[in-house]
Structures are given as structure tokens and as C-alpha cells.
Amino acid sequence: MSETILEELFIKRSQQKRKASPLNYKERWFVLTQDKLSYYDYDLNKAKRKSLRGFVELEKIKCVETVQPEPNSPPERSYAFQVIYDEGPLYVFAKNDATRGEWIKKLKEKVRFNKDLIQKYHPCFWADGMWQCCQQQVKEAVGCKVLEHKNGVGFSSKNSSRRRPSRKPLPPTPEEEKPGCRPLPPQPPEEPSHSVGMTVIAEYGYTPVTPQDLELRKDEEYTILEMTDANWWKARDNTGREGYIPSNYVVNAGNGLERFDWYCKNMNRSQAENLLRTENKDGGFLVRDSSKAGKYTVSVFTKGGGESSGNSRHYNICTTQQGQFYLAEKHYFNSIPDLINYHQHNAAGMVSRLKYMVSNRAQPPSTAGLGYGIWEIDPLHLKTIRELGNGQFGVVKYGTWMGQHDVAIKMIKEGSMSEDDFIEEAKIMMKLRHENLVQLYGVCTKQRPIYIVTEFLCNGCLLTYLREGQTQHPTTIQLLEMCKDVTEGMAYLESQQYIHRDLAARNCLVDANGTVKVTDFGLSRYVLDDEYTSSAGSKFPIRWSPPEVLLFCRFSSKSDVWAYGVLMWEVYTMGSLPYQRLNNTEIADQVPRGLRLYRPQLANERIYSIMNRCWHDKPDERPTFQELVVIVQDLLYELQ
Structure with a gap:
């Protein structure tokens, strides 16, 4: 049994996991150990804890913070704190502020390295079907207050600054947000750190196209000499030849999963199922990124019962508090390659052992330019x-x-x-x-x-892709994966200070694997005013525009967020025209008054709530794209 770190008698509020569950407050004996926060029944007469009532694994905790007291609450419920994890907030009431502070401090120390820590939280209670702080009516809604310290890891939102590429300033664009009016969001995670002198392995072959380039031969090692350009590194091969190579064609020779052909980076569930179905081998498998950042999934194809069609099963790779990996209980491994090696010989609770490796590495990724230094093409x-x-x-x-x-x-x-x-x-x-x-x-x-x-993307624009039904009978997961692709591309543009200004399904393209990519970003700022009319027939795309654009022509990343909500609506209506019964004049008049698109039949309430968050009247109340990435990833993870 794990050693006890803290234990105390607290009041616990019921979590109301079902809508009909009554709200109550009961005394529970809380025990904090190295891997769990547990709570028990307690016998006051004998001063002894009794049966276990529940627990939270520390690795699943996303945030630990105080909670503002409820109006007219009794004195014994004045010092509340919340433990947020996958099932929602756990509300606990301490006897005094000192005890509360001690528990919060210790919990934050224990969870500070968790992968799924959140950036914003709700400072007030969830009660009567809404968050009392921001009146949002979705329990899973992202918090309304930015954490000044991310569960023990300090980051000052007020002092943070967005990375700005060193370049000639873009033509002036009126921004909706004024500097200093609210904290900037934390930046997206950086790519894994690399250094000059490291050894890398070629994941793909590369044929030089300029005298400055160096040939890459798959699976051979190279030494990095210079990294001044993030997209093109200077390298030396084993024969001493030097030149520039595309940085996304090589991987660190360390223990990264990229070294293994069974790892399919940036592949979603639907793409994995299509690839496994194409191979059509019982026990065919691959490892892919899970929809939740930092986690991985094993996808396996099986022909159970001799069925020729077969189907795919998906297993999330779990981690223990000690950092070990497992797919089935009692089979723990120090690394994912060790786990895969074991399950290649033992099913151990899975539908099949991993018999045949399936890979998607035949097609190399795009490079930034066609060769080092090439931007002017003959x-x-x-x-x-x-x-x-x-x-x-x-x-x-x-x-x-x-x-x-x-x-x-x-x-x-x-x-x-x-x-x-x-x-x-x-x-x-x-x-x-x-x-x-x-x-x-x-x-x-x-x-x-x-x-x-x-x-060039062979499946053309997303709008046509949806309307022509190239995805037959799409599932909720498939449609949400399309939206996730767009969200991640836009989050990157947001981090680079680029505003699209014409985001819509028609300005997204689909590649051979079904991955959606955003195109024509930033081009609208170079359109001559007396020539430009959008595809919607106006000076700007009215059907995708928020009130501040319709009324004042104020473009910002938050106007892109509004357009993203409309794009989601396009996806879930399989390419319908937004506000199809209204003309541009009627739309420009009614949207600022509160007109919003209806819920598509294929979108459930949670999907529609994401669209509605993008369509908030006030730009400040709309999420950032980085926040949308987290929201969509979490929902996909639940659906899978």
C-alpha cells in the first residue's frame, strides 16, 4: 500500500454525475498517497475510517484550485477547493484556509508533470445546470479564468508574449482585441528540442534539387551541423558529404517512436481503419497518435470468426504513475517498443496479437519549398x-x-x-x-x-468533398476529425500571428489520406479592394462573418474563430450553404441582432455547443484556436 502523505476529515459535495442525482454534502475521510486521492466513510464515535467510497488517480487530475464560496453558504463550507479530472470537478470543503492551502499545495506538487493540465478553470461552482461564474450551461465547457500558475508550474499570462516572426510588418489590419485588455493564451507546445551535433536517422529518402542539398537515404544516419533555418538543416552523411536536408524527413536517433515503421504519426482513427482495411490482414496493426495530445493508440485489424470483411479495434496505451506503459492490466513495460514487442507474441486481453505491421510511410511529407533557398521557381x-x-x-x-x-x-x-x-x-x-x-x-x-x-491535394476542396459524398455515411468521429484538422492548422496560424479572413470549407483541401488542410491563408489581405468579391458575392464572406466584421470590418483571430464555427456547421450539414434562405443584406442585418445557424441533424448537443461558443457576440468570449484544439481533442478522446 502506498505511503500516506496527508489525511483529513473534509466535507465532500456530491458530484451529480447524473442529472437526476440529488445534491448533498457528506463528511468523508480523505487520504492522499503517491498515486491516489481516496475518500472513505468515517465513524465519528470511534474516530475511525470505514469503507472506501471513491478515489481519483493523481495522473488523471487536470487542475487543483480554490472555489469561491456559494452565496449564503454555512461557515463550514467557506473554504472549498476543487480537484478537476476526467469525470468533472470534485468539490471538497476544508475546515480552515490553512488546511485548504496545505492540501492544494501538496496536490499541485504531485500533479505538476501531468500531461493533461488545463489552462483555464471555473472559479465558481457548477450548480443548477450552469457555471455560476460565467453562466455557461455545458458542464464540460472550458473554464473562464486563466490560471496564473499551471498547477505548480509558473507561467505568467500577463507577462507572456506571442512569438512574432522576424519579418516585414503585414499591411495594417484593425484588431478587435486591444493590447492588455486580457491575458494572452499560453503558446502551443514547442517541437521536441534538437541540437547541433546530434545524430538523426532518415525517415524518408530525399533527392537533391539544388547544389546545396544533400541526398537522404532512408534509415541511414546523419550528423546535424547547422539549424539556422527551422525547415532546412545542414547535415553531413557517413561519407563526409555536407548539404541541406528537409528537417521533417529525419528523426532523432534516440528512443523516439519515429524510428519504428509501425508508428504512424498524425494519423487519425478513420485513416487508420482505412489503411488496415486496405491491407486486409488479420492481426494487422499500427500505433498512432491518440486524439488527446501526448497519448498513443494501438489499432488492430481482426477477422474474428473467419469474416472476410473484418473490423478494427482500438486500444489506448495507458501509463502508470511510475511512467510504465500497458494495454492490459498486469503487463507493464518501460517503453512503448517493449510493449509492442510483447504483444506481437501475446494477445494478453486484446482481440488478437499484433501479427503484421502496417505503415503509411510510402508518401513523404511536404517540404517548406522545393529545395533549400528556393522560393523563385522557373x-x-x-x-x-x-x-x-x-x-x-x-x-x-x-x-x-x-x-x-x-x-x-x-x-x-x-x-x-x-x-x-x-x-x-x-x-x-x-x-x-x-x-x-x-x-x-x-x-x-x-x-x-x-x-x-x-x-497538390488530390481530393480537392473540402466543400466538394462533403457535397459529393466521398465519405460514405460518415460517422460523428469522422466529421469531428475533419474539424480537428482545421482547428490544429488554424491554431498554428494563430501562434504565428496570421489572420485568415476567409476561412470556410471552400478554402480547405483534402489529401489522399483524408487529412484536411487549410489553404489561401492571408491571401485576402493582398486583394485589391475594387476587385475583390468573395465567393459569397460580397466585399467579404458575409455568411462566415461575425458582427464586428459586418458592422465595423474589424478582423482578428477571433473573427476567424467565428468562421470556424460556420465551417463546422458546413461539415455537419455535408456542405450546405449557411443561412441558405437569406440574402447577404438580410444576413448582415440579422446576425448582429442575434441570428444564429440551427443545429445540424448530424451534430449532437455537445458538437453544437462548440459552434455556439464560436458565435459569441463578444469576441473576447470566444475561445482561441488553441483552446478549441483541446476541446475537440477531449471530445474525440471520449468518443473513441
């Missing part, structure tokens, strides 16, 4: 194959570069864009790299019309 190196469509800026064609790279080519019609400003900005935009953004490869500016050359 149009003679481009070959157009077919027309993809005709957009705001001109014709878009599918083609190849140097006969080996599939690309999309936007041919900008003259007079539609402020070309000089865009060309200067394109050098910076090329350095933006994220798996949920369409990669800008370069531009052709030496002739007219100028070309914008980007990554």
Missing part, C-alpha cells in the same frame, strides 16, 4: 496537366515541377492582387509548415501572370 520547370478550377485570383491547374513533384499552380490574373506586397510576404509564408496547412512551395514572378505554386 516556370519552364513547371508542366501543367489539367485545370482544377477558376478561383478568385484566376485559374488553378494541376501540374508537376521538374517532372517529379505534383504541384498546384495558381495563375494570378493581372489586377486582382497587390503583387509586390504579396511577393515580399511569400518568402515568409513559405517558412510556415504544418501538417494541416497547404504548403506554399514558391512563386514565379519574372513573367505575367505571376504563379503561386503550392502542394
Whole structure:
């Protein structure tokens, strides 16, 4: 039994896990150990604890904070604190402030390294079907107060600053938020730290396209010499040759999962099921990122009972308080590779042992540019194959570069864009790299019309993808995964201080694996005012615009959040036109008065509540994209 750290008699409020559960307050004997917070019945006459009534595993705790007293509460309920974990808040009442402070301090020390710590919390109670602090009526709603110290790990919201890329300032855009009016959100997690001199392994092969590039051969080792460009590192191979390599083609030679072909990074549940079904092997398996950041899932294909169709099962890799990994109780391992090796020989509670490794590493990821230092592309190196469509800026064609790279080519019609400003900005935009953004490869500016050359995604725009039913009978999980992709791409843009200003399903593309990527980010700021009309037929996309844009043309990352809510609505209506019975004038008049889109049939109340949070009248009350990432990840994790 774990050694007791603290124990005390407290009043515990019932958690009301069911709507019909009565609210009550009972004395319980609380015991804090190294791995659990437990509470027991207590015999006052014999001063002895009795049967266990419940417990919370410390590794599942997301926040420990005080709670403001309820109005007219009795003296014995004046010193409340809350323990927030997967099942919601556990409310505990101490006898005095000193005891409460001691327990909060010790709990924070124990959970400060938990992976799922939250950034915002509710300072008041959940009561009568709403949060008393912010009146939100969804119990799972993200908190309304930013933590000044993240459960023992200090970060000062007031002193935090967003990273700004060192670049020429963008053309001025009126921001809705004024500096200092509210704390900035914490930044997204940084990529794992790397250092000059480290050894890396090539995850993909790379053929040099400039004299400065270095060839990569899959699974061979390289030494990093220079990292001044985040996307292109200077490296040396085993023969002494030096040159630049795409940083996302190599992985640290340490213990990272990227070394193993069974690990499929950035793959969601639906993509895993499709890949396993394509392989169609009983016991086929892969390991992927879970929908919750920092966690992993083993997906296994089985043909139980001899069925030829088969189906997939998914097992979350769990961790103990000591950092060991397991899929089934009593089978603990010090590393995930050790766990996989064991289950390749033993089913141990799973539907099948892991018989056949399935991988998605045939197709390498996009690089930031087509080679180190390339941003101006020779149009003679481009070959157009077919027309993809005709957009705001001109014709878009599918083609190849140097006969080996599939690309999309936007041919900008003259007079539609402020070309000089865009060309200067394109050098910076090329350095933006994220798996949920369409990669800008370069531009052709030496002739007219100028070309914008980007990554090509074979499944086209998300709007068409939805309307044509390329995903047959989509599940709630599949639709939410599409939304998650967009959220993560937009969270990255938000962290880089980019405002999209025209986020919609038509401006997202879908790749061969079903991954959704945001495109045309930032382009609208270079559109000439006397030429620009959005696809909705106005000076800006009215059907995707919040009140502050409709009334004052104030764009900000929070106006992008509103548009994201409309995009979610597009996804859950399979591509319907927002406010389809109203014209632009009626929309511009009624949205500032409170008009909102109805709940789609495919969206449950929790999905619709996320949309409604994006459509708050006040921009300050809308979540950031980083907060939306957490909300959507948590919901996906529950659904899976």
C-alpha cells in the first residue's frame, strides 16, 4: 500500500454525475498517497475510517484550485477547493484556509508533470445546470479564468508574449482585441528540442534539387551541423558529404517512436481503419497518435470468426504513475517498443496479437519549398496537366515541377492582387509548415501572370468533398476529425500571428489520406479592394462573418474563430450553404441582432455547443484556436 502523505476529515459535495442525482454534502475521510486521492466513510464515535467510497488517480487530475464560496453558504463550507479530472470537478470543503492551502499545495506538487493540465478553470461552482461564474450551461465547457500558475508550474499570462516572426510588418489590419485588455493564451507546445551535433536517422529518402542539398537515404544516419533555418538543416552523411536536408524527413536517433515503421504519426482513427482495411490482414496493426495530445493508440485489424470483411479495434496505451506503459492490466513495460514487442507474441486481453505491421510511410511529407533557398521557381520547370478550377485570383491547374513533384499552380490574373506586397510576404509564408496547412512551395514572378505554386491535394476542396459524398455515411468521429484538422492548422496560424479572413470549407483541401488542410491563408489581405468579391458575392464572406466584421470590418483571430464555427456547421450539414434562405443584406442585418445557424441533424448537443461558443457576440468570449484544439481533442478522446 502506498505511503500516506496527508489525511483529513473534509466535507465532500456530491458530484451529480447524473442529472437526476440529488445534491448533498457528506463528511468523508480523505487520504492522499503517491498515486491516489481516496475518500472513505468515517465513524465519528470511534474516530475511525470505514469503507472506501471513491478515489481519483493523481495522473488523471487536470487542475487543483480554490472555489469561491456559494452565496449564503454555512461557515463550514467557506473554504472549498476543487480537484478537476476526467469525470468533472470534485468539490471538497476544508475546515480552515490553512488546511485548504496545505492540501492544494501538496496536490499541485504531485500533479505538476501531468500531461493533461488545463489552462483555464471555473472559479465558481457548477450548480443548477450552469457555471455560476460565467453562466455557461455545458458542464464540460472550458473554464473562464486563466490560471496564473499551471498547477505548480509558473507561467505568467500577463507577462507572456506571442512569438512574432522576424519579418516585414503585414499591411495594417484593425484588431478587435486591444493590447492588455486580457491575458494572452499560453503558446502551443514547442517541437521536441534538437541540437547541433546530434545524430538523426532518415525517415524518408530525399533527392537533391539544388547544389546545396544533400541526398537522404532512408534509415541511414546523419550528423546535424547547422539549424539556422527551422525547415532546412545542414547535415553531413557517413561519407563526409555536407548539404541541406528537409528537417521533417529525419528523426532523432534516440528512443523516439519515429524510428519504428509501425508508428504512424498524425494519423487519425478513420485513416487508420482505412489503411488496415486496405491491407486486409488479420492481426494487422499500427500505433498512432491518440486524439488527446501526448497519448498513443494501438489499432488492430481482426477477422474474428473467419469474416472476410473484418473490423478494427482500438486500444489506448495507458501509463502508470511510475511512467510504465500497458494495454492490459498486469503487463507493464518501460517503453512503448517493449510493449509492442510483447504483444506481437501475446494477445494478453486484446482481440488478437499484433501479427503484421502496417505503415503509411510510402508518401513523404511536404517540404517548406522545393529545395533549400528556393522560393523563385522557373516556370519552364513547371508542366501543367489539367485545370482544377477558376478561383478568385484566376485559374488553378494541376501540374508537376521538374517532372517529379505534383504541384498546384495558381495563375494570378493581372489586377486582382497587390503583387509586390504579396511577393515580399511569400518568402515568409513559405517558412510556415504544418501538417494541416497547404504548403506554399514558391512563386514565379519574372513573367505575367505571376504563379503561386503550392502542394497538390488530390481530393480537392473540402466543400466538394462533403457535397459529393466521398465519405460514405460518415460517422460523428469522422466529421469531428475533419474539424480537428482545421482547428490544429488554424491554431498554428494563430501562434504565428496570421489572420485568415476567409476561412470556410471552400478554402480547405483534402489529401489522399483524408487529412484536411487549410489553404489561401492571408491571401485576402493582398486583394485589391475594387476587385475583390468573395465567393459569397460580397466585399467579404458575409455568411462566415461575425458582427464586428459586418458592422465595423474589424478582423482578428477571433473573427476567424467565428468562421470556424460556420465551417463546422458546413461539415455537419455535408456542405450546405449557411443561412441558405437569406440574402447577404438580410444576413448582415440579422446576425448582429442575434441570428444564429440551427443545429445540424448530424451534430449532437455537445458538437453544437462548440459552434455556439464560436458565435459569441463578444469576441473576447470566444475561445482561441488553441483552446478549441483541446476541446475537440477531449471530445474525440471520449468518443473513441
